[in-house]
Each structure stands twice: as C-alpha cells, then as structure tokens.
Amino acid sequence: MDALAALKTRRSVRAYRTDPVSPSIIEDIVDCGRLAATARNIQPWEFVVVTHAVTRKKLADMIDTGRFIAEAPVCIVVFCRDVKYYLEDGSAAIQNILLAAHAHGLGSCWVAGDKKPYCAAVAQMLNAPPDQKLIGLVAIGRPAKPASVPPKRALQEVLHRERF
C-alpha cells in the first residue's frame, strides 16, 4: 500500500472476524511500532501481544469501551516506562501500529489506556513491572464489515498560515 494512501484511509474498526493473524504479520506490526519517533531516543515502550481468547475476554470485561477486544484475534497492549514524554512516545508508536495493520490489510482500533480507571487492573493482569504506564490497547483483525467513515474537520479549517 502506498504510504500517503495508508495515512489517509486508515479508519477505526469496531467489528472483527475471529480468524487469527499470522505471527509474522503481528511481529511486523510491532516492528513498525518500535520504530516510531521517540524523544531523546529513549524508546520507553513495551508491546504485549495478547492472542489467547481467555485473556482478551478478561481485558474486554475490564474496560468500558472496546468490547470488540474479545472478538478481534489480536490485542497489542502498549506500555511505556514513566519518562517525561512517555505519552507522546507511546501515542506515536500506537499510530504506527494502526498504520502498519492497515498496510497489511487489517483493521484496528485504539482503545484508550492512560488516565483510565482500569490502568492498574490491566497492568496487573499482564504482569507489568511497576514503572510501566498503560498507553492503550489496540485491537487488530480482519474487519467483519467496512469501517464507518466519521465526519472529519476540513483541511482549510484546521490549517492556519503563519499564525492563527
């Protein structure tokens, strides 16, 4: 897939087929995540690839949105060490993961982590060390139906020239 097309056509997918994704594709997606921009090259991220159905069901039960994590065959849970720019770095890595999944013909959806009441429960269930902060959970799999296209603010509304 062309890079610019990938950037423009990625959409959040919230309904998944349950058939598995090959391990080599999952690894390639995480590979793209670890190569995101990172302040001071600290790379504070860790990626937990959850495919076991029981674990995904437990995660889905824990969180208030993203019930589809129980259906999607893969959930990549992204943590970062608690450094100054942990949230910027972790978010950049997740955006890369979403794009890599899309480039592989898969759907994905970013479920929020940071600031959510279930952070500690997710971290504990996945045996995360105490210095790890949950950035988000990314569901990945084949879309069960075409992704919806929500309305987007127009380019000329968000683009300002030289100043506001």
Add this chain to the structure above:
Amino acid sequence: MDALAALKTRRSVRAYRTDPVSPSIIEDIVDCGRLAATARNIQPWEFVVVTHAVTRKKLADMIDTGRFIAEAPVCIVVFCRDVKYYLEDGSAAIQNILLAAHAHGLGSCWVAGDKKPYCAAVAQMLNAPPDQKLIGLVAIGRPAKPASVPPKRALQEVLHRERF
C-alpha cells in the same frame, strides 16, 4: 513509497537545506495529520504552517532544542484544544506528519512542546486562542545530509507474548 517501508525508514533529520517546499506538498502533509486517530472523533488539533524566515528564527530562538527550525523551510506547529486525550491525539497527528513528509522525500524532526517552558511564548507569538495547548513543532525540509541512524531496541526485547 510503500507504507511499511515508510514506517520503518523514517528518521529524525536535524540539518536542512533552505530551499522551499511547494505549498501543495505542505497541504498534503497537514492533510495526513488531520486524518490521524482521535479519541471520540473530537479532532482537537490545529496546524499552523510557518514558512516566514523571521518567524522561524524567532521560534528557534525561543526553544532550547530545535535550532534547525531557523534553517528548515517549513515548521508545522501543532496545537490541540485542552480535551482529555489532547496529547494522544496531537502526538498521533504529529507521527502522521513525520511519515507524510518522509513519503514526500522530505526530512522532519519533532521538537517537543507540551510541558516545555516555552509553550506560552510560542502560543502567544502565533496568536493561539487561550484553550490551545502546544503539542510540538515539526521542522520539515530537504535533508542537508543523510539522517543518522540511532541505535534501536531490538524487536525481541520490546515484544512480549501474552504477558510480561
């Protein structure tokens, strides 16, 4: 450029040629930024495209890293409205901008905004409304020399299977 190749080969560029970037390419890069993932589809972002040399010099003088903003022909300053996930959304948009620049054969570098002491000064200089938070400043232009390739943590170090 292939999407997966773009995700894996983007690097931070800190030395730029001063020749300008065409307005249509700049618009296309911002277009990719505005189509990043965004919590609840709020799209809290605003993109200020700064090309005037005097303004870029003032920005470069204001900030503690990113002196190259004075040389690179374009600086896209990214702000977000102060919503719950402003930093996740703004960071995802910046990652898209970096990738779009790379796909257009341009170099880029993300200079931190949020949490920096110069946030208020940058916002004031660019006439930002009071509810806008500075996410970062992205220098864009043709690389003056090949980007360095900093050491990266190996895939098998950052990838965890089912749990830590």
